[in-house]
Amino acid sequence: xxxxHAEGDLALPPSQVPDPREAPALRWGxxxxxxxxxxxxxxxxxxxxxxxxxxxxxxxxxxxxxAAAHDVEGAHDDLGAMLAAGGLDAVYIASxxxxxxAMARQALEAGVPVLLEKAFTLNAAEAExxxxxxxxxxxxxxxxxxxxxxxxxxVLRQVLAQGLIGETVLVQAxxxxxxxxxxxxRLHAPELGGGALLDLGVYPISFAQMVLGDLQxxxxxxxxxxxxxxxxxxxxxRGARGGHATLSTTLRSLTPIEAVISGTEGRVRLDGAFFxxxxxxxxxxxxxxxxxxxxxxxxxxxxxEAAEAARCIAAGLLESPLMTWEDSISVMRSMDQARAALGVxxxxxxxx
Numbered sequence: 001x002x003x004x005h006a007e008g009d010l011a012l013p014p015s016q017v018p019d020p021r022e023a024p025a026l027r028w029g030x031x032x033x034x035x036x037x038x039x040x041x042x043x044x045x046x047x048x049x050x051x052x053x054x055x056x057x058x059x060x061x062x063x064x065x066x067a068a069a070h071d072v073e074g075a076h077d078d079l080g081a082m083l084a085a086g087g088l089d090a091v092y093i094a095s096x097x098x099x100x101x102a103m104a105r106q107a108l109e110a111g112v113p114v115l116l117e118k119a120f121t122l123n124a125a126e127a128e129x130x131x132x133x134x135x136x137x138x139x140x141x142x143x144x145x146x147x148x149x150x151x152x153x154x155v156l157r158q159v160l161a162q163g164l165i166g167e168t169v170l171v172q173a174x175x176x177x178x179x180x181x182x183x184x185x186r187l188h189a190p191e192l193g194g195g196a197l198l199d200l201g202v203y204p205i206s207f208a209q210m211v212l213g214d215l216q217x218x219x220x221x222x223x224x225x226x227x228x229x230x231x232x233x234x235x236x237x238r239g240a241r242g243g244h245a246t247l248s249t250t251l252r253s254l255t256p257i258e259a260v261i262s263g264t265e266g267r268v269r270l271d272g273a274f275f276x277x278x279x280x281x282x283x284x285x286x287x288x289x290x291x292x293x294x295x296x297x298x299x300x301x302x303x304x305e306a307a308e309a310a311r312c313i314a315a316g317l318l319e320s321p322l323m324t325w326e327d328s329i330s331v332m333r334s335m336d337q338a339r340a341a342l343g344v345x346x347x348x349x350x351x352x
Contacts (some may be wrong), residue, residue, distance in 0.1 A: 010290035011147070012282060013158040014140065015151035020300075023307035023313040029088045029112075031079060031103055032095035033066035036117060040302050041070045043090075047300040052092075055083040056262050059124060072348060077244040079103055083110040092306075093117060096186050097193030098348065101126040104141070108133050113140035115309045119198040122346055124332040131325040140313050142305075142320045147275035148302035154208075155292045156261075156280055158311075161270060164282065166265030169245040171211050173204030173274065175233075176248070176255030178188055181225055188227050191347050193303050195229035197335050201249030203275045205290060205338075206331045207259055208247055212239020215334045216292035220341040224249070230344045237334070277301040 257272035
């Protein structure tokens with residue numbers, strides 16, 4: 001029979017994530033000034049010592065408007081021109097996924113470190129090519145999967161490493177949003193790398209990969225939209241380090257967006273949206289429980305990935321130990337397998 005304990009009877013390890021304000025100050029260039037780039041820039045300026053000093057867009061007018069709104073010095077309508085202008089310590093690429101490979105390649109060839117928004121690329125082959133180039137040129141490259149760098153994820157990794165919930169048995173995670181089918185929307189556009197998997201499903205897949213290791217024997221069921229991208233995907237897989245995962249993503253419905261890790265001695269729950277700054281709760285079989293909540297302003301969650309990149313670059317590292325190159329490639333392989341099960345092929349892949 002389970003004994004009764006009050007909240008707080010269980011002591012969780014403290015977050016060991018350094019204060020982002022103490023990270024080295026970098027001069028950033030931003031590629032593709034859309035919604036996520038706006039959030040990145042505002043957070044960087046508000047919660048770190050770094051600054052965005054240049055921006056590029058296919059539309060010079062759009063780049064100039066972004067620069068004026070965020071006190072950014074340089075505005076360009078070509079990535080090459082921004083890189084040639086110099087004065088950059090790193091670039092943050094926030095373009096649609098179909099453009100990630102070419103843009104990241106251009107920056108790496110220019111010797112400029114890259115923080116590349118998720119999903120890393122369209123497929124594993126593109127990811128492997130970028131990693132090979134970064135290694136060859138000795139240039140830093142990291143996927144901007146912001147959840148990996150948040151304090152609650154640091155606490156989660158410590159909880160698992162300490163064996164607090166015993167042997168991991170099952171990881172459950174979902175991410176669904178409702179996007180009515182619209183050919184003009186990037187998530188419904190095959191040519192932009194649309195679909196649920198790369199934009200939404202990357203979170204549960206990356207979460208499971210972080211907890212269980214590479215996902216093996218992955219099986220997927222789902223359906224495509226009439227435009228040929230994945231609309232809904234349900235997946236099961238086995239982790240290389242043991243345990244299993246049940247994961248799902250969809251463009252057709254708002255799901256709970258939660259993640260639960262169940263072990264032989266307890267469980268960890270991250271409520272929706274599990275990949276954003278929030279609360280982690282540990283509940284053990286003996287009745288003890290404890291929670292960890294994000295220590296800062298939830299609006300500044302993106303600063304942690306920028307701070308991690310800054311620390312790595314200043315230390316001369318080529319990749320982050322929190323989001324390694326192999327992590328990103330592994331996640332892309334899992335998404336390749338899920339897409340293949342649904343018969344989803346992007347136009348650039350069909351031409352290859």
